[in-house]
Every structure is written in structure tokens, then in C-alpha cells.
Amino acid sequence: MDKKRIYADNAATTKLSPAVLQDMMPYLTDVYGNPSSLYSVGAQAKKAVELAREDIANVLGAAPTEIFFTSGGSEADNWAIKGIAESMAKKGKKHIISSKFEHHAVLHSLDALAKKGFEITLLDVHENGIVRPEELEAAIREDTALVTIMYANNEIGTIQPIKEIGAICKKHGVVFHTDAVQAVGNVDINVKEQNIDLLSLTGHKFHGPKGCGALYVRKGLRPEILIDGGAQERGRRAGTENVAGIVGLASALKLAVSTMDERNKRLTELRDYLIDDLLKIERSRINGDRVQRLPGNINMCFEGIEGESLLLMLDLNGVCASSGSACTSGSLDPSHVLLSIGLPHEIAHGSLRLSFSDDTTKEDVEYIAKCIPPIIDRLRAMSPLWEHIKENEKKGIV
Amino acid sequence: MDKKRIYADNAATTKLSPAVLQDMMPYLTDVYGNPSSLYSVGAQAKKAVELAREDIANVLGAAPTEIFFTSGGSEADNWAIKGIAESMAKKGKKHIISSKFEHHAVLHSLDALAKKGFEITLLDVHENGIVRPEELEAAIREDTALVTIMYANNEIGTIQPIKEIGAICKKHGVVFHTDAVQAVGNVDINVKEQNIDLLSLTGHKFHGPKGCGALYVRKGLRPEILIDGGAQERGRRAGTENVAGIVGLASALKLAVSTMDERNKRLTELRDYLIDDLLKIERSRINGDRVQRLPGNINMCFEGIEGESLLLMLDLNGVCASSGSACTSGSLDPSHVLLSIGLPHEIAHGSLRLSFSDDTTKEDVEYIAKCIPPIIDRLRAMSPLWEHIKENEKKGIV
Amino acid sequence: MAYSEKVMDHFANPRNVGEIENADGIGEVGNSKCGDIMKMYIKVDNGVISDVKFKTFGCGAAIATSSMATELIKGKTIEEALKLTNKAVMEALDGLPPVKVHCSVLAEQAIKAALSDYYTRLGVDPEPIVGKIEECNHEEGCACEL
């Protein structure tokens, strides 16, 4: 058999689109001037940056002056959360609401703030991996500085009721940030209609370059500066602009949005087909809501096996996937996301995330569907945990 | 005459080297995996990042585990300064020593810290643009948390006595950071021999990509994290790695260092030739020490004219240069660097920075030498300030 | 920080540069500390500005606004010249970057200063006619949005 290579880890990062690279090339070659300088080469770079800003603003329903380029999603999250927290603290507001299954860029920013005296409320995300607006509303206090709830979860792909959350925040006059890193390019977003005050995105999740993202900041809001220095980004984010990256970010986003409807239809079908197929495996389960989830996201658990060994076996079969397994992250606890939806440790260890993109074909999915069951059989055959499960089954313990 | 284009603004940013782009290309095309993932495409990316880290460490005389990738010089400066300040504040040390002519990434970080109760001492840089080690030593106090002095100044190119400063800091047990953004690739650096504890660099100053830099942090030092999140960079700087950028950064640095001696010899000659030539212009002056300066840096003032209009005229003649003029930066005060070496406002407004690179030829320099005098004549002919200067001259006022 | 083509044209080929030997009025505004000085010379015939010249120390926008302002008042009556606003100068140049708005203010003031001088030489108190010429207050006057 030919050596297959199927990339099913698009939620981690995507392949830079060749068309996007094409758009970037002038800025990796001839147009190398500094956008902040006066001469013509600089002016060309400046123009490219400003056009990119407009494009991104258009996609989000924002104004160009509300878009600030960053080095990626993590920086955008840090800036939004720490920046708003610090500026609201001056008004005596030191309470922040978030959810249990945010990305570490959010959770660890909140940890840092907790050490500085902020009080953090992490909302439950329940078994389906979705925040309940009424619980959010109940958590809002007089001194709530910020609500930060991700748009779509990176592991289990569940999409949050952002519009409802935005409306609640607006009603209570609380600033609302959303980490939309997984959602941008996959979901219709309009920051005005959804009452989003700040929104993080990163290019490499939608076939743009790595190391370039953006933060949308609603006009009038002034999060404290994270990276002080030069007058770039209207004095709010210093550093010589990554011009090629910025151009690529905008190009990729436009592309992603223009093909979104068609892709989502196709991927939803592939996803549901594969989920149904894999659910035939004994003691398997799908994690997170089946409907309110990203079109390209599958996250399942298979009892009795451990995620990393499943991944390695898949890799040996040419399939690149991901896991919320502890072993892949250097930590020993399984993914906080899987624990947050109530999975016990031993089940959470056996998780698999498959995430698709435009490049994913029906054949790929069929191949994956054929690949997985024998791997699971093999791993279970050598698993003492599976042995225990089976013994307990015989004894009538489920 | 042919339309010339001479780029003489390499201190602002440089052209990405085609050889470096070549090295980056695999990571902009096929090797798109996430370095933190488990499968083979990710492993290739991971390997590239770790090789780049080793290369950079080698150039600086550091260990690979002491190198942390950032989005550029500004982020590196912010992280080093704010990070060390915050961690030292816990030990009750809230005094920081720096100099008057640091880059804004440093000065504005210090401003932010001053607002949080840190006390900042800015050392004088005197007429020659060089910090005096004895003045630094005298400024050190019991509660000094950090000394941050740039390696070479970005406007006037003066090189600071880093080794002496490092030795003094070591003697007094004070952490020493240097913004070496302008020096790296142009000057021999060894962080161990020079007792440097933290060092910022950015790729786009030595023909590497924009939007990728690094911070060297001596083993054992733990500046507080600026960008919290994932476990990248050993848990100290979150964000999916800009793999192509990191590869380009290392490739460019290796290239710059391997050609350094030859380049410096050549550029020093060109520089001195042009300085001598331009000093023949009436009421012109060179800013900063003539010897202790970067080989590719010229910074001069021409009385009676304003820098931006000089730059625009040069641009019309195909020469891209830069100015410390207020008008180029959006501020109305002239460059704080030129004021710091004692220039009066009206003279500081008339400054010109020419900065060279490997690509600069003898012909380029000769062209510039021919280009400038008539432009200055023309601008002076329409300058009421020049008129006043001349009138005063006649009256015997200098 | 990009200039319009009009601005670049008036910068590269400024109209009315120079001095007028026996000017009827000379005005100078700005100061070298801030980086802009504009000096405007006018010749007045029967209430009409028959000639105008300028000298400017300053940035590209300062030179271009001086040039455009002189073009806009040349051949106009004093009344018309006094109505010239910095906005009109900016519009004639197809706009200016926000940080450069103060240059157009300076150009308007230079004209007023020259006309003040004209009236003063005639022994007429200029203030009721020309108004007070305030120094451009950089602190608040110039939107610095960069």
C-alpha cells in the first residue's frame, strides 16, 4: 500500500494556503520597507498593512481602526484580558467571569491576574460543553470587569451562545471578550450584532501564516498596552509590523470566509459520517454537543486505551491527529477540557481529536474510518485496563 | 537618468535575504505541522525550531535553553524589563537604571513601570552618545532591580561599553539587560564574557524576517511571563511557533555573523568616506561618537532645514533614508536621542540617518554624496530659518 | 503617513517660493523649536493680492501647504484671502495626514500675519479686521492620531 498522509489536525494548525503564500511573496522579497517610514518602499508596505486591516474589519463587521495586529492568538488573548483587567481595576472592578474550558492562553492569563488580586469565576460548561447564558448572567456582579468566553472550543469544537452572552454583557455594561481563534473563518461573526467588545484571532488556524493574529477592540475601549514601544498600531501595539504575515492573515481570512458555506456543508457531512461510524466501536463516545460544534471537529473517547499510543499508531498509518491526552502536552493530567465536561480521568486519557479542513476529502475520512477500529482492537488487546473493564462487565459492573 | 533606488535605511529594517527566504520556504509550504504535536510533520517543525535555537545560542555564546523566541525586539524588551521588574519587586527591589536614549520599547516599558511605583534613573549619554560606566556604578542602589542599557543606539549608532557595564552589574549583583537589536549581527557578542543576563534581538535588522525575534535569558533567571498560555518555549512564552520566522531568524543571524568582519571593514570605509564628504557642507555636524559607532551608521544634522523635507527630496532622488525629525514619527518633538546628546530643538529637527548593509555599494555612497548637497542648498534657499542664521552670522552672532 | 499626489507635487515643485523686494506685508509664524516656520510676503493693489511669495522651514506638508495657500490667495481680494481656512487648503491638497493638520493651520495664519503687517504699515489696527493670530497650540490643536 502507498504511504498515505492524511492531515487531520487542523484545529492545531493548518497548512499555509499556496494562494496566500503567493499574496505574501512580494512582502518577503521586494517590498521590504518599514511601514512606518516615509519613503516609497515603506509606503507600499504601509498600504498593504492598511488594506489587510480593512479586509479583516470587513469580515468581522468592525471598523479598520478597531483592528490591531498581534503575533497570534495567545498574545491577543493576553492583551485583551490583562489589558482590560488592569484598566478596569482602576475603577475598582476586579472580578472576571470566564469558563472552565478556555484555552490556556486565557486560563493562564486569568491565573496571573488571580495572583494580582483579581477574583475569577469559571462557569461550568456541562456535559455538552456549552456555557449557559443564564448562569453567566447570574455570575455578573457590581465589580465584574470582564467576561471572556471562547467562541468555539479548540478540543471539542462546541460553539458557545455568543450573541446571547454579548446581549447579557451589554445589558449589564460589562466588557465582553471572546477568544474566537477556532471560530474565525468557520462561523459567521459580526462583532456589532453580537455585541462583542474584544475578539482574538490567529492566522494559522485558517491556512494563514503562523505568528500573526489580531485583536479587535471596540472603539472607545482602551485595554492597557501589553507591548509598549513605537507608534505602530496607532501607538497601542509596538513592534515593526510583520508585513508579510499581516498580508497573509488577511488573504487567508478572506479566502476562508468566501468558501465558508460550501466547506461547512461538506465538512459537516464528513464529520457526521465519521462520528456515526466510530460510535459503532464498543465503549466509544463523542465529546461535546453533536450539533453545536465546528463542522470540522470530531472528539471521541475510546475506553481502555490511552490517547498518545492511539495517535502514534495513527501516525504510523499516515494519519496526523491530536489528543487531549496528558501525554501529548507534557502534563500528567488529561485535558482540562475533557475533565470540564465531566469525563473521569481514565476515560479522558483515551481521547482522539480529528479536525478537518478544505483539504480533507471523502477518501481521507473513509480511510480514517477503516484505520481506527483495528488500532483500537490492538491496543485494547494489550491493555490491562480493558481487561479490568471486561472483567467488571462480566461481573455486571458497568 | 535611470530611476535609481538606493536603500539606506537598514537600521529601520532590512531586505529579507533571498538565501534566508530559501531556508524558510519548506516551512511556508510542506512542513506546516505544529511543533508541539506528536506526529511526524510536527516533529520536523519541532526539529527546525530546536536547531534554530541552537544556532542562535551558539552565536551569542549562550545555551539553547537560554533562548526564547518572541515576535520581535519590542516584545523581547517588554518581556525582559517588565518581567524582571515584576519578579524583583517581590524582593522589594523597585529601582531601575537605564539611559536617556534607549529605544521607545525600553523607555515606554519603563514609563509603564514608573506608573506602577518603580523608580527609574536615566543615565546621561553625553555629547558623544555613550554611557559612562562610572556614572552607572554610582547610580546603583541597594534596591536596584535591573540595569537596561542598549548595546548600540538605533539612531546615532553609538556602541556602549557593554562589557564594563556587565562587569559592574555582576559586581553589584544587579540583573543586566541589553537591547542588542541594532548590534546583533554587527558586533561580536558573547553573553557570558560580557556578563549579560538578558539580551533582546530581532530578525529584520539583519536580513531576517519581520515579526520574529528572541530574548536570551540567563539560566536561573525567571522574568515573569508576558504572554501566558500553552507550553511552548518551555512554558515561558505561549503561542504556536512562527516556525518559518524562527528558521529565517537563525539563518539570517548565521549569515550575518559569518560575513561580519568583511562587511564591517567595507562599511566602515564607506561610512567614513561619506561622513567626511558631507561634513564639508556648511553648518553640518555628525551626531554621536565617530569611532564607537556601528559600521553602517551615519547620523548628521544640517542647520536651517527640516529632516522630513530632506528625506522626501532624497526619496524623489531614489534614496531611502531616515530622520530623527519629529515629522516622521507623528510626534512634534524631535528625536529624544538627538536631544539626549545635547542638540537644540531647531538643529535636531534637521537630522538625517543613513544606514547601510551588505547590499550597499561604493557607487551608492558616491551617488548619495552627490545627491545631498544640492538638496540642502535648495531647501536652505527657501528656509526662513537659514535666512535668520545667515543674518545672525553677518551680525557676528554664531 | 502617506501624502497625496497633490501634496507631493506642491512639495517637489512649490509655487511662489521666494521673497518680494518691496512687499506690502510680511508675516512670519511658527518657530524653529517646533520645526516649522512660514514666512509670507504679499503685494496688495487696490485691495487685491497681486503677488505673494513664501519661504518655509518645515516638513513636506509645511512646504506644500505654503505653496497651495499662496496659490489660493493670489489674485484674490483681501476679503477673500481672509476667508481662506486651513480646511480649504487641506481640501485643495486632497487631504493631509492627521498629524500634519497643524501645517495647514500655520499656512492660514501666515497669510493673516502678512495681512496684519499690511494693515499695521497702513496705520490701521489689524485686529478688528484680521483677528487675533494665535500660535498653533500643538498640544491640542494638532490631532496626533498616529
Added chain:
Amino acid sequence: MAYSEKVMDHFANPRNVGEIENADGIGEVGNSKCGDIMKMYIKVDNGVISDVKFKTFGCGAAIATSSMATELIKGKTIEEALKLTNKAVMEALDGLPPVKVHCSVLAEQAIKAALSDYYTRLGVDPEPIVGKIEECNHEEGCACEL
């Protein structure tokens, strides 16, 4: 987080997987909460480990270290098997990523647990011979440098 070729070989083609019907000793270490369980079966003939098999729930390194550990003690005397350290297992695998060191510790412990069971079945107190088998203390035992 890259595994050596040896690790990948022992992961992809683990040696001695399975159970021994009438094992002389069985040891199980680790727990499902932490994500690793190793179960080791041994057959002892005249003080020699004549056969050994394992079952492992865990990551690639857990499977590879189990496989290598069984290879290293098969045909060896009990004395020799008791001298096997986790370091020796790691070295035989051309190293492990720092976060995976605990897997090799687990493999060493699984052997000791099987031998303990062997002695216990013989009516001999295993502790003086085998030593105390401590649960891998993830908190400090496993350098987690990632």
C-alpha cells in the same frame, strides 16, 4: 517530544506482549487515573526468568519501556533482573523525553512487583529481597521540563 527510533520500534512491534497462563508471578503498577498501567507476568525456572510477558495501558513510551524491560530480563537470573534500573531501560531505548522518564520507572517497578508476587506465592517475604515498591510519585519523580 520526539521518540528515538528504538522507542518507536518497541512501540510499533512490542516484544513479549500478552499473558502467561500459569505465571509464577504477576505484578501490576500504575493506575488509570495517571494514564499508565503495566502488568507483568513471569515464569521462573531455577532462579532464571525463563519467560516474561506484559500488558500495558499507556502512552508510546509506556509500551516501549515495557517491551524493552521484558527483553532485558528474559533469560536472566532473578538477581540480575532485580538490578535492572529504569536508567538501563532508558539507555537501551536510546533515551526518553524528560516527561516520559516516569514510564521507565514504572517498567522497573512492574518487574519488581512481579518478583514480589513470585516470592509471596513461595511464602517468602519479598520486601528484604525486592525492596519496597513505591508508586511513581509524579509530583517529583518525573522531571517535566517541557
